[in-house]
Amino acid sequence: MSDETAAAEEAEAEAVAVDLRYGAAVSESRGDVVLHATVETYLEVCSEARADGFDQLIDLTAVDYLTYAGERTLPGGLTPERFEVVTSLISHVRRERIRIRTQVSADEPTIPSLFDLWPGSEYLEREAFDMFGITFADHPDMSRVLMPEDWVGHPLRKDYAVGAIPVQFKAASNER
């Protein structure tokens, strides 16, 4: 228990050191501005961004970090989770883009829907649900979009096999 509180304090201390924007830690990736949120802060960060002039949701997708070989460090003392929902926003007036990366745990892959802020998220969230099995709470139609309705599994998860068609070769057998 004490370990947890110590870790939380440490995380808090780290959080102070990084820049904050709309209450989320900011980092920079290849020239793009990236905000880091959690499931709890996600909706608030998005609505604040919208109020600040980010008038269009340009993209929304997810990444499954299950087999990621690299090291994952997030600013603001955030704990990396298996899934990440990546939301790209654009402000036409300022000609500015931001990307919000939100950590979503594998145990409970649920995140609020952005439908009420930007109705254009409807298909993108359905795609993320279809491919990764992440549920968007309060979405008007949380159903599959690309795969058939009765499909089992979520194809873009890293533990979902690619699949192959068996090919019979007429070459010599392995026994020599």
Next chain:
Amino acid sequence: MTITDETPETIDGAARVRQRGDNAAVLRLSEAEAAVIGSDATTPDDDERVLLNMGPSHPSTHGVLRLMLEMEGETVIRSKPVVGYLHTGMEKQAEQLTFLQGCTNVTRMDYASPFFTELAFSLATEKLLDIEVPERAVWIRMLMSELNRISSHLLFMATNGMDLGAVSMMIYGWREREEVLRFFEKVTGLRMNHNYIRPGGVAADLPDGWKGEIEALLELLPPRLEEYDVLMTGQPIWRERLQGVGTLNTDEALALSATGPILRSTGYAWDLRRDQPYLAYDEVDFDVIVGTYGDCYDRYAIRLNEVRESMRIVEQILDKMPSGDYRVQDKKVTPPPRIRIDQSMEALIHHFKIFTEGFKVPEGEAYACVESPRGELGIYMVSDGSSTPYRMHVRGPSFINVQTMPHLMRDSLIADAVAIISSVDPIMGEVDR
């Protein structure tokens, strides 16, 4: 145009597209539920709403788009585009292919404008690699993109004409497009699915006599476009058929994440080439074409005039094309010239490594986007330091623009639904990926 934060609770703002439930333009009905309704054998009353299936195999649905239409007489009330019939898991496939092979995969998404997906993929990879391509490669990429925009819009002219009954237009549009594709074949070896723009530059330099070919093309096209004006733009029948059909306002288009001609038809001037320039678009002069009413006619006229603007850009590229290398000379990214392989062991190893293992891309994530003929085409790429992308996501403009269809179709006749599908110009290869 000012963007207000507060959405007015009237039909003018974006509130219309935010509706849920029975009032919404979007029919949120699963196929299983639709099948239950469809199996009801009783004849519907005259004033009853009926569910009508359209597609996926229908001449006016541009491939395999399927629509569920809730009709009241001949009027469409609610509708639902059903997509996925062409889904081949290209994003999953991209995780198996190296960065060099990736272009062969993405070029098959939007098959009417393959250079744009190749370009977005290459730009994203180069962003992760942190390399800058030579000047000539940048201008060749720009030349091919603009010619591709011309060929893609000509294809739209052809299919749009056919959908609306101007059947001879189909032949004309195809004829002119073929002239552009002939040039592509000369440069890349293929009419479609080129795999020409690659990370690090382009696959080959422009062939001898390319300038003459383009000059001939620029001479051929303007009178043909004048013919289109006579055949369609000024025709009363054509105007009656399209004006005021399938309207959308700016607030709604922005709320629905629409980009490209759909957003510009509402009078909102947003074009990535001008507003967030990539390649060398800040060095050429062109206009962003916008509409006023956001109807099918505006979307048609925008595309027709964008062909003219693209020709203007191509003319400038002819004058400004720099000399130099067509790809970056980075041994780790681009294969060595053939002649070097015979002379140097190291070149042979690099060549072998690039084609067997592929080049490694540093860890990180990047998003690169281009203005495709259909709107913003973006690629979000995550690399974990290996030679294949850890994750590649395509922001397909067609996929997102399909969302606008139920809103455009609301309360219009079923005959207009055909005009609306056509004016959204979805490429199903990109919708389904």
